[in-house]
Amino acid sequence: MSPVVLIAIALAVFVTWYAIEAIRRRSHPVKGGxxxxxxxxxxEEFELYSNEFSHCSRKARLVMAELxxxxxxxxxxLIECGTYENIRPQYLRVNRAGLVPTLVHNGNPIYESDDILTYVSEYAAKEGKSLVPTDPKLQAQMHEWIENATISSDDPIGGMEKAAGACIPPLTMPLFFTSIKYIPFHRIAEGLIFHPHKVRPIMFMGIKVRGIHGMMKMGPLSKMILRARDAMAQHLVRLNDQLTNSGGPWILGETHSLADVSWTALLLRLEETGWLAHFVETQGLDAVSGYYDALKQRPSWTKAIENHRHPIIEQATVDFHEAVNTNDALRAALYS
Ligand SMILES: N[C@@H](CCC(=O)N[C@@H](CS)C(=O)NCC(=O)O)C(=O)O
Incomplete structure (x- = not known):
């Protein structure tokens, strides 16, 4: 058989495979709740689809553990942990947006982590357990703090100065850089072909090629990281004031609430990416520091976080801290 015919057959097989897969992997945004x-x-009555490293997934696991x-x-x-399982047909049947977490209650999915927090809290309230204060004023405050820690599905980095959650994707960059080193190119290529937001796999390809030592040399990216850094410093100062004014130990004072669940995940992300120590040192956030220590003492921390550590992320964290400690230019670009 001539090479031309062979190439034509291979092309036809690829196009057919692609057409079938594209249909099986069709995704679209979903509404919450x-x-x-x-x-x-x-x-089981409840089934939770989550990822070890994802901020929103951690909130969902924490609320299940708390209640x-x-x-x-x-x-x-997710790709930073090894593969794009979230855009495969099996998971897209659970959540057509290809996002985690999804909680399933008696077969009905609940989307959006903040809606999961509310749903589980309302469910547990029937058994007398609650993470929502009864005072409407405190409830409003709680919702404001939850919203502040949210990553939007539509625009994850939109409004960094308004919401701490929007600063999370840029501030996670250091760990994306060091974790993606362990992920082969062909796994990222799966996202290039099928991910609904192509910019994400393209970014992962770029950061794999560049490596952590080149991170802050990427102009627009480094600008975004520094903007998120400065915005996050202000959010944490506000949190510090809130903890001081409420008298602690929690955001609303004595009542441990859903707001604390959200902020546990947020502070953990800042700790593992090295930012928390920097903010505590530069902003003098004693209240935040004590608050985070207290959050880590709760039994939910072990169940939802410690029991779900991911080996690639653990190694990536070590790699990042080593890079920062051995590369003066990187350290200066990030922290000064
Ligand atoms: N607003 C949504 C955001 C969900 C979301 O963005 N999940 C991320 C992980 S934190 C995800 O699944 N990303 C997978 C991807 O983009 O490939 C929520 O709070 O549940």
């Missing part, structure tokens, strides 16, 4: 119109297979609601866990890999 309980989806009564979707019924998924399930074996002692049992669930069957399904761990979904």
């Amino acid at each position: 309980l989806q009564t119109n979707i019924k998924l297979p399930y074996t 002692a609601v049992p669930y069957k866990p399904h761990m979904i890999s």
